[in-house]
Amino acid sequence: MTDGQQDIYIDFPYKSGAYGYMEFEESDLNNVKENSIFIFTHTHADHYSKKNLKHVMKAKGGAKYGFFKISELERLNQQIDEFEITAFKTKHTFFGIPFKHYSYLITWHGKKIFISGDTTEPQTIGQMENIDLAFVPYWILKNAKEEGIEIDAKKFAIYHLYPSQFEAILKQTEALEKFIPMVENGQTLIIE
């Protein structure tokens, strides 16, 4: 994400192609902006790579945040212009094992952006009001529907799709401006 002044990466760099999810090129690491802020929801390999992050930060500087530094996240509120971030501890179990995981609400220049991470529970996002853009794995939409939870968001960026699902998903969402599947490297969303 960027406002043209500060660049923020969420759950990047991860391990390219981890668990069969989207691959990226070495050049995507080299093209990371200088002095960026890296925020992580959790440290599964499809969201986080210690090795890639170390490599990028060595070359480009910047600062990283995640469950290991959650109390320091709010410092960003002073550091970045018109920026506020709130962390929510949310549930993400992996093969039955609970994993340390956070979702984030970011308000930046008056726009509300919710980062769901991998949580399966739609309750937290269900409590938010007037989200401009919600980043959600497709299962949040499914679970919210099943549990009768309404998500108050203008737009959804949907991720955690396998490349083999891209075509079918694109067909389904073609006419729906509200639901944007994240299926392309370098795909750009503009919040107006």
Ligand SMILES: [Zn+2]
């Ligand atoms: Zn995960």
